[in-house]
Amino acid sequence: MNNFTASEAKMQFGELLSQAMREPVSITKNGRPKAVMMSWxxxxxxxxxxxxxxxxxxxxxxxxxxxxxxxxxxxxxxxxxxxxxxxxxx
Incomplete structure (x- = not known):
């Protein structure tokens, strides 16, 4: 599973969305997992x-x-x- 920090997710939302269409992507904040973005x-x-x-x-x-x-x-x-x-x- 790929990982983005919250800051990276904000700045690279297009890439995050593209990756999430292929597989779930973890989003961390302060080094801790906070969310997962995945395809519908x-x-x-x-x-x-x-x-x-x-x-x-x-x-x-x-x-x-x-x-x-x-x-x-x-x-x-x-x-x-x-x-x-x-x-x-x-």
Whole structure:
């Protein structure tokens, strides 16, 4: 994955866009990754995978409920870390 600093991305936006059409490009600020720029096609594929995963999870949940395998909220969310739970609330 190619990398641009935020300053480079601002000054060389055309090149950034050109590269992002071929593969995702990381954008850093103060030496830390802050964003990724990618083609619309790549983004659409990722979003489709997220929806597919959500549907599969929901289908499994319905099947479990139909078998009487019910869980309370604490059991469901206990594998998540505090950071993951905080992000889910955002």
């Amino acid at each position: 096609e790549n983004y659409s594929q990722i979003e489709a995978l997220k929806v597919q995963h959500l549907r599969a999870t929901l289908a499994r949940s319905v099947e479990q409920a139909e078998r009487g395998e019910l869980y309370n909220t604490d059991e469901v969310f206990s594998p998540l870390t505090a950071d993951e739970l905080a992000k889910a609330r955002e």
